[in-house]
Amino acid sequence: MSCNKEYIKKMHDYLDGDISAEEESLLRRHLxxxxxxxxxxxxLHRTIALIKSAERxxxxxxxxxxxMNKLPTEKxxxxxxxxxxxxxxxxxxxxxxxxxIGSLSSTFNQGxxxxxxxxxEELVVDGDTVIVPEGVTVSGDVYVKNGDLLVxxxxxGNVTLFNGELLxxxxxLEGGGLMASAGGVNGELETVDQTFxxxxxxIKNFFKGLFAF
Amino acid sequence: MDQFIKKKIxxxxxxDQSAFSDVVSFYQDKIYQHCYRMLxxxxxxxxxxxxxxxxxxxxxxxxxxxxxxSTWLYRIATNLTIDRMRxxxxxxxxxxxVKGTEGLDMYSQLASTERLPGEEVESRELQRYIHHExxxxxxxxxxxxMLRYLEEFSLKEISEILDVPLxxxxxxxxxxREALRKRLRHV
Numbered sequence: 150m151s152c153n154k155e156y157i158k159k160m161h162d163y164l165d166g167d168i169s170a171e172e173e174s175l176l177r178r179h180l181x182x183x184x185x186x187x188x189x190x191x192x193l194h195r196t197i198a199l200i201k202s203a204e205r206x207x208x209x210x211x212x213x214x215x216x217m218n219k220l221p222t223e224k225x226x227x228x229x230x231x232x233x234x235x236x237x238x239x240x241x242x243x244x245x246x247x248x249x250i251g252s253l254s255s256t257f258n259q260g261x262x263x264x265x266x267x268x269x270e271e272l273v274v275d276g277d278t279v280i281v282p283e284g285v286t287v288s289g290d291v292y293v294k295n296g297d298l299l300v301x302x303x304x305x306g307n308v309t310l311f312n313g314e315l316l317x318x319x320x321x322l323e324g325g326g327l328m329a330s331a332g333g334v335n336g337e338l339e340t341v342d343q344t345f346x347x348x349x350x351x352i353k354n355f356f357k358g359l360f361a362f
Numbered sequence: 363m364d365q366f367i368k369k370k371i372x373x374x375x376x377x378d379q380s381a382f383s384d385v386v387s388f389y390q391d392k393i394y395q396h397c398y399r400m401l402x403x404x405x406x407x408x409x410x411x412x413x414x415x416x417x418x419x420x421x422x423x424x425x426x427x428x429x430x431x432s433t434w435l436y437r438i439a440t441n442l443t444i445d446r447m448r449x450x451x452x453x454x455x456x457x458x459x460v461k462g463t464e465g466l467d468m469y470s471q472l473a474s475t476e477r478l479p480g481e482e483v484e485s486r487e488l489q490r491y492i493h494h495e496x497x498x499x500x501x502x503x504x505x506x507x508m509l510r511y512l513e514e515f516s517l518k519e520i521s522e523i524l525d526v527p528l529x530x531x532x533x534x535x536x537x538x539r540e541a542l543r544k545r546l547r548h549v
Contacts, residue, residue, distance in 0.1 A: 161536040165517060189543075196543040200511040203496060204489040208394035209408055213386045216415045220379060230378075 160190050253348050265294035300334060307336040367431050374422050386415050393439050399508050400443035402497045410446055414439035437523045440505055447501060495545045503538030510535060
């Protein structure tokens with residue numbers, strides 16, 4: 150042991166990149182003069198190179214599979230999520246279907262209490278009853294929702310009733326008593342009462358509209 | 363690659379188990395090798411390396427994504443190997459001679475007149491020999507030398523992995539280098 154331990158400490162600091170410029174030049178100057186330290190320094194460098202060249206090895210075959218098999222089972226919700234991810238078309242179809250049902254039921258529910266009548270001027274509204282007055286011809290399709298329709302005159306078009314019914318002229322007009330001529334509808338008469346039919350009606354219309362092109 | 367691992371970790375955190383298999387295949391060689399060098403036994407190395415990945419998976423929620431995943435994973439693996447060695451046998455026969463001496467008594471006998479062979483190491487035999495010499499180091503030096511020169515972590519990262527102060531890491535790497543220098547001088 151010929152040299153100061155200080156210099157060997159400096160060599161290690163140098164190898165760790167943990168040395169000031171001042172100390173480094175001090176070390177350099179010393180190494181130029183001291184053969185033993187030079188050799189020591191060289192050996193350290195070489196040791197590091199040798200360590201880095203040590204045998205590399207690979208994990209045994211099937212290592213990843215073994216680990217994966219040993220993992221605790223995952224939460225169910227995640228399994229579904231991943232399934233969704235891998236079947237985007239099915240998910241899109243399901244979402245579309247849900248939205249369609251949702252929008253239909255919302256349009257259905259929107260006016261459950263309200264009377265909705267198509268816009269012909271000739272129609273007379275009396276409470277929950279829509280009347281086509283006697284001797285009047287209503288042109289165009291008549292649409293009544295949440296109300297009854299009493300046809301005394303003539304409707305020149307289709308009639309659609311939701312949640313309501315076509316009233317019998319005679320019985321309704323007991324008060325008037327003189328209703329001789331029954332109203333006529335020159336078109337299709339369609340009465341829709343239940344939710345399901347309401348949806349069905351919309352779907353039918355949707356496809357009718359689709360194929361109309 | 364860091365970005366890839368980060369993405370996978372986030373997926374695993376969300377509960378996607380299959381994303382973890384990419385993490386395992388990416389690190390399996392490194393972690394297995396690390397365990398093997400620490401334990402010196404293939405069977406135990408495989409066992410502990412697997413355990414390390416399983417623990418990482420189970421505790422993934424405690425991993426802070428702003429930090430390096432490899433550091434965290436190595437820390438788990440290193441702790442497991444140390445536990446295993448403790449159970450196996452005491453491993454401080456070489457520490458005794460340096461205790462309380464700041465490790466400087468290792469810097470002895472500098473003189474050697476033998477010629478040094480070239481820097482390149484090619485033969486597999488030599489690689490094995492080096493591996494063997496590393497494995498003969500006391501574990502607390504061995505782990506640091508390996509992490510520094512084979513896994514290329516910075517000293518700061520090593521102090522995080524081993525949970526020892528930076529100063530201690532420096533002292534130990536100095537001692538480890540000196541010890542190996544003596545062992546490999548005649549190669």
